[in-house]
Amino acid sequence: MSDMDMEDDGAGVVKKFMFLNRKAPHGTVYALEGLEVVLITAAFDQDVSMVFTDDGVYQLLKGIDSKGIEVKDFSKTYRALEGYDIEKLYVDQASMDARGLTEDDLIVDVTVLYVSEMANLMDEQDVVISF
Amino acid sequence: MQFGILVNEGPYTHQASDSAYLFARTAIEKGHSVPRVFFYHDGVNNSTRLATPPQDDRNVSARWSKLAADHGVDLVVCVAAAQRRGINDDVLAPGFRISGLGQLVEMGIQYDRLVTFGD
Numbered sequence: 220m221s222d223m224d225m226e227d228d229g230a231g232v233v234k235k236f237m238f239l240n241r242k243a244p245h246g247t248v249y250a251l252e253g254l255e256v257v258l259i260t261a262a263f264d265q266d267v268s269m270v271f272t273d274d275g276v277y278q279l280l281k282g283i284d285s286k287g288i289e290v291k292d293f294s295k296t297y298r299a300l301e302g303y304d305i306e307k308l309y310v311d312q313a314s315m316d317a318r319g320l321t322e323d324d325l326i327v328d329v330t331v332l333y334v335s336e337m338a339n340l341m342d343e344q345d346v347v348i349s350f
Numbered sequence: 351m352q353f354g355i356l357v358n359e360g361p362y363t364h365q366a367s368d369s370a371y372l373f374a375r376t377a378i379e380k381g382h383s384v385p386r387v388f389f390y391h392d393g394v395n396n397s398t399r400l401a402t403p404p405q406d407d408r409n410v411s412a413r414w415s416k417l418a419a420d421h422g423v424d425l426v427v428c429v430a431a432a433q434r435r436g437i438n439d440d441v442l443a444p445g446f447r448i449s450g451l452g453q454l455v456e457m458g459i460q461y462d463r464l465v466t467f468g469d
Contacts, residue, residue, distance in 0.1 A: 232459050249358075249469075252391055252431060259451040263459065346458040348356070349466055 234345035235266045240275035241349060244294065245285055250278050251293050253350030258296075261303040268344070269300075270337065271329070272311035276318060279310070279325040297327050311337060353377050354457030355387040358468025360395035361410035362403070367396050370467035371413055378421050385461065386424040387414070388454045389446075391468065394432045397425065399443035411443040418445025426453045 238257050242249045261267050271279055278297065285292040300308070308329045315321065315331065322329060332340065341347060355374055359366035374384045389396055396411055403409050418425050425446040427437060432448055439448060458464045 234459055236455075236458060248391060255430065256390075256451055256454060260455045260458070263452065263455045265455065265459065346464050348458070348464065350358075 233264060233266055235268070235343060236260050237268045237270060237341060237344040237347045239347060239349040240269060240271045240278055241273045242278075243274040244278040244280075244283060245288060245290060249350045250275070251291070253348075254293060254296055256348065256350075257300075257305065258303055261305050267305050268307040268309065268340070269305065270309045270311070270340075272314045272337070274314075276310050276314045276320060276325075279308075279327055279329065280320070281324055281326050294326060300327070309337065309340065351377075351382045351463060352461040353382060353384050354461040354464045355384060356454065356457075356464060356466045356468070357387060357389045357393040357396060358391045358466065360392035361401070364392075364469070366467040366469070367393065367410055367414075368408070370465075371410070371417065373465065373467070374423065375417060378417075384421070384423050386426060386453065386457055388457060389425070389427045390431055390451075390454065392435070393468070394427045394435055394437045397427045397432070397437055397443055397446040398441045400441050411446075415443045415445040428454070 240250060240253060244250045257267060257269060283292055283294045308327055309332050310329045312331050312333050322331060355370050357367050357370045361367050374387060377384055396414060398411060401411055414425055417423050427446055427448045429448050429450055
């Protein structure tokens with residue numbers, strides 16, 4: 220069985236999908252399985268944005284090493300997103316500040332937004348999926 | 351209005367599946383349609399027919415099955431998430447089927463609203 224069933228997908232319709240990543244990369248499966256949905260959505264040629272907020276900003280942290288907890292390190296996937304034409308990556312300023320992080324701590328180029336700007340961006344979306 | 355529903359949590363531990371079910375049933379009662387529900391993360395655990403909750407408790411998977419039988423709701427379980435958690439065709443309750451994440455993306459593309467239930 221394929222992970223991508225392309226039949227009857229409303230061919231030609233492009234909607235704005237926002238994926239809201241709120242959780243730390245490890246500890247729960249949400250970040251890993253959420254990333255799968257993002258990649259499939261891009262494969263359907265949809266307009267994809269990713270937002271990292273709350274502990275979700277840790278998903279983009281440089282130097283993640285998950286060997287000690289014996290789970291897969293999938294952080295390299297974020298660097299490959301460009302290859303899937305996923306280039307709209309946003310992080311929440313307040314979430315970064317609260318954790319003492321700056322853009323230099325992240326493995327990919329992002330746009331940092333204040334919460335009001337984030338709200339406007341969210342308002343423009345057709346579909347918002349939160350992981 | 352057409353609603354797609356995404357269930358991200360398993361039964362009993364979490365209320366997400368109950369809330370999703372009540373939302374779906376109520377939406378249908380109010381004249382809306384719920385063509386499909388997609389089960390992801392631990393939500394795939396809602397699809398097993400092997401659960402035998404006590405008689406005085408609700409049967410979460412049976413309730414979904416009945417909704418599918420009564421209203422033709424397509425209950426789709428993510429294959430990758432299911433395989434991680436030991437859910438396969440042998441244990442599926444009636445009305446559920448296993449398919450890919452594309453079925454979730456389609457809901458977002460085709461329906462008026464996609465509503466997520468989970469943490």
